[in-house]
Amino acid sequence: MKTTDLVHTAFANTFRSKLRTTLTVLALFVGAFTLTLTTALGAGVSDYVTKQVASLGANDVFLVSKASSTTAADSGPQKYDPETSSPGTGTDNPLTGSAGALADSDIATLAGIDGLHDVKPVSTVAIDYVEADGGDQYQFTIAPTSSIAQADLAAGEQLEASSPDYQVILPEDYVAPLGLGSKEQAVGTTLTLGFTDVTGVEHTQSATVVGVSNTSLLSAGAGANSALVAAIADEQKAGSRAPNRYQVAVAYFDADASESQITQLKEEIADSGMSAQTIEDQLGVVQTIITGITGVLNAFAVIALLAAAFGIVNTLLMSVQERTREIGLMKAMEMGSGRIFTLFSLEAALIGFLGSVIGVLVAITVGLPLNGVLASGPLSGLSGLTLLLFQPSGIVGVIALIVIIAFLAGTLPARRAAKKNPIDALRYE
Structure with missing residues (x-):
C-alpha cells in the first residue's frame, strides 16, 4: 500500500x-x-x-540612584492649585537638595569604576503646571530618564536628543483635559510649562509636542528632550551656588559582559552608596x-x-x-x-x-x-x-x-x- x-x-x-x-x-x-x-x-x-520596559533604556546600561522609589498610579492629571500644589508634585524635588539625590562626587565615583563608561547624570526639573492656549493648568511631571528613553508612542515621533528645539512627549491622558482634540491633532501644538526657581520667582517655558505616549503601568511622567530639561534646570538654579543634584545617572557597560561581571559591577556601585538596576532587573x-x-x-x-x-x-x-x-x-x-x-x-x-x-x-x-x-x-x-x-x-x-x-x-x-x-x-x- x-x-x-x-x-x-x-x-x-x-x-x-x-x-x-x-x-x-x-x-x-x-x-x-x-x-x-x-x-x-x-x-x-x-x-x-x-x-x-523598553522605554527605560538599552540592555547594556545601568540606571543608578541613591535609593529606588516607586511612583504610585493615579487617575489622571490633577488640576494645579497654587495654594495646595507644590513644585515638582509626583517626584523628588531637585531644588531641595534631598539626601536621595546624586551629587557630582557620585558621578565621578561611577566614572572611576572599571567596567563602566559614558557615565552621565540625568538632570531633573520640577514643573509646577502645564497649560495650552491659556486654558486650565494641570500638574505635570517630566520623567527623569525621558531624554534618553524611547516612548511607547500612540502618535507622533520620538524626542530628538540632539535637537536645540524644546520638545515634549505628552501622556495621552493629558490630551483631552488640555483641549488638544485627538492624539494626532495634539502633535505639533505648543504647551506652556510653569515652574519656580530657587528664589521663588515663577517662570514659563514653551515647548512643542512631538509625540503622544500610551498610558503605561510603568509610566513616570511626560518626556522632554535634553535641550528643554537643560534650559529649565538653568533657570531653576537662578545663579544659585548650591551643588548640583541628580535623581538618577546612566552608566553603560560592555554589552557582552557576563552575569558574574554585571553582578560584580553592581556590588562595586553598592559599596559606593548607590544602587544600580538593569532592564532585566526592572522587568524580572x-x-x-x-x-x-x-x-x-x-x-x-x-x-x-x-x-x-x-x-x-x-x-x-x-x-x-x-x-x-x-x-x-x-x-x-x-x-x-x-x-x-x-x-x-x-x-x-x-x-x-x-x-x-x-x-x-x-x-x-x-x-x-x-x-x-x-x-x-x-x-x-x-x-x-x-x-x-x-x-x-x-x-x-x-x-x-x-x-x-x-x-x-x-x-x-x-x-x-x-x-x-x-x-x-x-x-x-
Whole structure:
C-alpha cells in the first residue's frame, strides 16, 4: 500500500464511527481551546510589559540612584492649585537638595569604576503646571530618564536628543483635559510649562509636542528632550551656588559582559552608596508573575489534553477490536506490521489534528472580538495592550503539541494491531 493510499485509508477509517470520533475530537478541542487562549494571554501581557520596559533604556546600561522609589498610579492629571500644589508634585524635588539625590562626587565615583563608561547624570526639573492656549493648568511631571528613553508612542515621533528645539512627549491622558482634540491633532501644538526657581520667582517655558505616549503601568511622567530639561534646570538654579543634584545617572557597560561581571559591577556601585538596576532587573519581578500565572493556566489545559489522550487510546482500542478480521486480511495480503502500525498511528494523529485545529480556530474567533471589547471597556486605560496576542508560532506550537500527544496515545493500540497473528485474526468472530 502506497503512502498516499495509507493516508487516505486512515482518513476514511477515522470516521467509521462518527459519534465516537466526534466525542474524542471534542475532548481534544477543549484542551486546544484553553491552551490557545492561555498562550495568547501570556504572549499579550509579556509583549505589553516588554514594550513598556523598553522605554527605560538599552540592555547594556545601568540606571543608578541613591535609593529606588516607586511612583504610585493615579487617575489622571490633577488640576494645579497654587495654594495646595507644590513644585515638582509626583517626584523628588531637585531644588531641595534631598539626601536621595546624586551629587557630582557620585558621578565621578561611577566614572572611576572599571567596567563602566559614558557615565552621565540625568538632570531633573520640577514643573509646577502645564497649560495650552491659556486654558486650565494641570500638574505635570517630566520623567527623569525621558531624554534618553524611547516612548511607547500612540502618535507622533520620538524626542530628538540632539535637537536645540524644546520638545515634549505628552501622556495621552493629558490630551483631552488640555483641549488638544485627538492624539494626532495634539502633535505639533505648543504647551506652556510653569515652574519656580530657587528664589521663588515663577517662570514659563514653551515647548512643542512631538509625540503622544500610551498610558503605561510603568509610566513616570511626560518626556522632554535634553535641550528643554537643560534650559529649565538653568533657570531653576537662578545663579544659585548650591551643588548640583541628580535623581538618577546612566552608566553603560560592555554589552557582552557576563552575569558574574554585571553582578560584580553592581556590588562595586553598592559599596559606593548607590544602587544600580538593569532592564532585566526592572522587568524580572513582573515577568516572573506573568510566567507563573500563564504556567498554571497552561497546566490546566495540559491536564485536559491528557484526559483526551486516554479517549484516543479507548477509541482506537475499540477500533482495533472491531477491525480484527480486517487486520488479519491485510496481513494475509502481505501488508507488513510496520504499515499497520503506521495506519493506526495516522488515525490517532488525524484525530489530534482535527481537535487542535478546531480548538485554535474557535479560540481565535472568540479572542479577537474579546480584545476589542476589553480595549474599549475594562482595559481602556492601558493603550497598546492586546490582552490576547495570537502569534503564528504559538498557534503552530499548540497544534504540533496536540498532534504529538495524540500520536503517542495511539501507539499502544497501533502496536496491538501490528502484533496480531493473521490466522487468529481471520478466525476472530
